[in-house]
Amino acid sequence: xxxxxDAVYIGFNDETNARNFSGLNFNDKNALRALxxxxxxxxxxxxxxxxxxxxxxxxxxxxxxxxxxxxxADAVILADIGLMGYAAEKYPAMPLHLSVQASATSVxxxxxxxxxxxxxxxxxxxxxxxxxxxxxxxxTQVELEVFGFGSLCIMAEGxxxxxxxxxxxxxxxNGVCSPAQxxxxxxxxxxxxxxLNGVLIDRFAEGENAGYxxxxxxxxxxxxxxxxxxxxxxxxNSMALLPELRAAGIRAIKLEGxxxxxxxxxxxxxxxxxxxxxxxxxxxxxxxxxxxxATLAKNSEGKQTTLGAYDRPWQ
Amino acid sequence: xxxxxxxxxxxxxxxxxxxxxxxxxxPGEVALVKLLNRQLSEELDEGVFDFLDGRVLxxxxxxLKVHFRIGKRGGRFVRASAxxxxxxxxxxxxxxxxAIAAGREDPDTLFFHRRLxxxxxxxxxxxxxxxxxxxxxxxxxxxxxxxxxxxADKLASLSQA
Numbered sequence: 285x286x287x288x289x290d291a292v293y294i295g296f297n298d299e300t301n302a303r304n305f306s307g308l309n310f311n312d313k314n315a316l317r318a319l320x321x322x323x324x325x326x327x328x329x330x331x332x333x334x335x336x337x338x339x340x341x342x343x344x345x346x347x348x349x350x351x352x353x354x355x356x357a358d359a360v361i362l363a364d365i366g367l368m369g370y371a372a373e374k375y376p377a378m379p380l381h382l383s384v385q386a387s388a389t390s391v392x393x394x395x396x397x398x399x400x401x402x403x404x405x406x407x408x409x410x411x412x413x414x415x416x417x418x419x420x421x422x423x424t425q426v427e428l429e430v431f432g433f434g435s436l437c438i439m440a441e442g443x444x445x446x447x448x449x450x451x452x453x454x455x456x457x458n459g460v461c462s463p464a465q466x467x468x469x470x471x472x473x474x475x476x477x478x479x480l481n482g483v484l485i486d487r488f489a490e491g492e493n494a495g496y497x498x499x500x501x502x503x504x505x506x507x508x509x510x511x512x513x514x515x516x517x518x519x520x521n522s523m524a525l526l527p528e529l530r531a532a533g534i535r536a537i538k539l540e541g542x543x544x545x546x547x548x549x550x551x552x553x554x555x556x557x558x559x560x561x562x563x564x565x566x567x568x569x570x571x572x573x574x575x576x577x578a579t580l581a582k583n584s585e586g587k588q589t590t591l592g593a594y595d596r597p598w599q
Numbered sequence: 600x601x602x603x604x605x606x607x608x609x610x611x612x613x614x615x616x617x618x619x620x621x622x623x624x625x626p627g628e629v630a631l632v633k634l635l636n637r638q639l640s641e642e643l644d645e646g647v648f649d650f651l652d653g654r655v656l657x658x659x660x661x662x663l664k665v666h667f668r669i670g671k672r673g674g675r676f677v678r679a680s681a682x683x684x685x686x687x688x689x690x691x692x693x694x695x696x697x698a699i700a701a702g703r704e705d706p707d708t709l710f711f712h713r714r715l716x717x718x719x720x721x722x723x724x725x726x727x728x729x730x731x732x733x734x735x736x737x738x739x740x741x742x743x744x745x746x747x748x749x750x751a752d753k754l755a756s757l758s759q760a
Contacts, residue, residue: 306650306722307729313645464722476713494711497721545732548705583708 285321287550288557291328293361294318295459295542300333300348302385303542304459312351319355328358332542334383335459336442337364346370353378359404362386363442363456372401382406384431384538385442385456389416391423398426405429407538411439414525414594421532430529433552434540435585436520436592437461438500446499446514451481467497478502496585521580521589523556526563527570548583555579612693612754620664628667628678631658635669635676638739642730643674650726651676657685659716662692687723690716694754701744701751702736 285292295301297309310318315331322329331352337345345367352360353375360378362368363385371380384407388394397403405427408417421428438444444461448454451466466481476488478497485502488494495501500515522529522537529537539556541549555576563570580589642648651671656679658667668679679685691699695714698704706728709715717724736744 305725305729307726307733464725465720467721469717469721471718488713491713494713544707545699545705546736547699547702548707550702551705583705585711 285325285327287554289327289539289553291330291358291536292318292322293330293332293542295332295334296348296351298344298348299457299459300335300345302332302334302455302459304335305464305543308543312355315351316355319357330359330361330381331357332361332383333367334361334363334385336385336456337367338457342366349375361407368397368401368403376402379404381429382426383442384409387442389420391420394420394424394426398424405535407431409439409441410436410520411441411593413596414528417529417534417594418532421534427535428533429536429538430534431520431522432537432539432556433521433523433580433589434519434538435496436515436518436590437498438515439593444500450483450485450499462496462498469494469497517585519580519584519589520592521584522591522594523559523572523576523580524591525594526559527568530563531568551579552583615693616663624666624668625678627665628669631667632669632676632678639676639734641738642734643676647730648676650723654686654723655679655683656723656727657688658696659688659690660693660696661690662694685719687717687719687721687727689724689727690718692754694751697747697751697754701747703748703751703755706732 294315295303295309296315297311298304301309303309319329331348333345333348333352345364349360349367349371353371358379359381360371361381361383362371363383365386368380371378380401380403382388382394382397382403382405386397387409388397388406389409389412394406397406403426407429408420408431410431412420417428417430438446442456444456445454447461448457451463453460453463453466455461462480468479470477470479472487474487475490475492476494477484478486478494480497480499485497485499486495487503495517501512501517502514503510504513506513537556537560539552541552559572559576636643639648648671653670653672655668655670658669659665668683668685669676670679670683671677691709691714695704695709699706699709699715706715710717
């Protein structure tokens with residue numbers, strides 16, 4: 285917020301949010317404290333309740349919605365269709381955002397959620413190309429939010445089960461991708477080894493940068509060649525598309541940050557604030573300043589950024 | 600004035616690197632535990648650090664060859680007994696630890712660049728990192744914030760020189 289964010293999204297400290305890591309997230313006291321600070325500055329607080337509810341403990345997800353409504357959050361970000369029904373019926377005045385985890389990629393999907401649950405906004409999956417984003421924006425009445433910057437994964441939002449394949453826990457059901465208790469860093473004869481639940485997923489030579497301890501970012505020997513068989517470590521950076529996104533009517537840019545340090549969040553948010561202000565001032569005559577590029581490169585995974593699917597001609 | 604500061608930082612760092620490994624561990628640990636107990640009393644009361652109960656966390660300052668080993672008992676941080684093995688070790692240079700404390704560097708970036716190391720139980724190390732990141736920095740007294748910033752900058756310029 286100090287660096288120019290218009291809204292901040294948080295999660296409660298349990299499996300109702302997709303960043304369910306020990307030491308992150310908010311209890312009631314901290315959430316209230318955060319809300320007071322945000323309100324005093326005229327900004328907004330959203331609560332991400334973006335995992336899929338388990339039948340045996342649905343009440344926990346309901347309780348999270350109740351808590352968010354109780355302290356009057358500006359919106360809840362939901363993925364589970366049952367939970368959306370609960371929130372829409374019980375708190376009709378509370379704005380609903382459709383989480384990226386719900387993976388709505390068509391106008392008919394977005395309009396369905398709008399008619400059924402009156403969603404105010406949807407966060408679009410990162411798998412869409414710019415042209416697809418533009419087509420969605422033209423065809424739906426739902427306000428749209430897209431990803432601006434952050435570590436890129438394999439973009440099967442809400443449907444990725446790679447983590448549970450190795451550890452038994454997944455982001456969608458447990459809120460964790462590669463839970464910390466399953467991760468082990470060990471110095472071996474051939475360098476630093478990363479193991480996930482005992483399974484070797486990567487090895488880094490002396491002086492080589494380490495990568496995220498997730499299955500999708502590991503290196504594997506496929507047909508005799510050792511490489512990033514699933515996903516190259518990289519960060520998505522859609523800054524170059526800001527004029528087009530604005531012209532398409534995109535209303536918000538999401539920046540990853542809930543699992544990152546204040547130092548990272550401050551630098552990335554400040555850079556994007558400056559860039560967005562520049563686009564609002566100059567319109568199509570926008571170019572990325574060198575210092576913005578340098579700051580984002582410094583904070584990117586694997587020292588490179590990509591436009592991701594935005595510039596892929598695959599529709 | 601900056602020249603004098605640099606001279607003191609340079610000299611202090613050089614002397615520290617030479618002599619600190621020769622000193623016993625306890626004075627540093629006593630000071631660290633005291634500082635943590637004072638600065639984090641509210642968090643301790645709230646149970647934020649309960650995950651360290653009965654565990655041993657080792658903080659290794661690699662360039663100074665100093666190892667602090669702390670645990671938690673009865674609602675306070677304590678020095679870990681000399682015989683106990685560390686459940687989790689966090690290691691970095693003095694300059695990188697100060698840069699993290701001063702909010703200048705992102706610990707994840709340092710980790711991926713192999714400048715910050717976590718060994719043993721990853722979850723303890725990660726939780727410590729997350730808890731410290733979540734602290735309200737405005738509650739750190741002004742003198743300590745300024746001190747951290749100045750020292751972090753000095754050591755950063757030293758390592759680039």
